[in-house]
Amino acid sequence: MANNAFVDVWDISVRPLDPGHARAFVSKPQNGAVVSFIGQVRAVDQGRSVEAITFDAFAPLCITIFRAICAEASERYGRDLSVYVVHATGRLEVGGNAVIIAVGAPHREEAFSACRYIIDEIKDRAPVWKLEHFTDGEMTWVAGKEVRTRCLPR
């Protein structure tokens, strides 16, 4: 899997997330399907108007967990998958790209399944935190999901 996976955490003030980079990584001659997921900052959360979100992360463990999740996806859906995962840190305005996942596979079924598996697992396991900035000036850390002890490997 190692040669077919690209995982990272980027400070978006240094390098914005780039869907084209993701597509280029997973588009290979043997892949008949490319499925991507882009998580964006939305304008409303639970009825409150959002201006931006600041993402914080423990990047080294994030990368370790991303690699493990990609390996799990490969084990479940095919060793020939190509997978790209990059999560942003820093402040993103509404519409900004927070996470990009792309999966290339010979056929669409495994590409869709692997992409869904990866984003679901990231939401449960990756050490990332969101600070929501509301348009009324308030800021709140999003109440998240408690992580399990020894979440590697699953």
Place this chain on the structure above:
Amino acid sequence: MKVTVMLFGPFRVFGDEQHFDLPEGAKVADLRRVFNEACHVGPLLNVSRFADENQVLSENAILQPRAKLAVIAPVSGG
């Protein structure tokens, strides 16, 4: 022995790092106790874990001298 706790997300209100002096053989549970005594974190710490760069640690994990751990509040990425 010296142990460093790196702080992220909602724990940033306590700074970027906290430093503790613990006896040899201390466990993650001991670090949790002294961290709470020092910072009075409250309920957030009860739903948080400690981790190194490779894994989330159990409460019984023995701390290494000069260990540098992160405290992991409930996560909200994606």
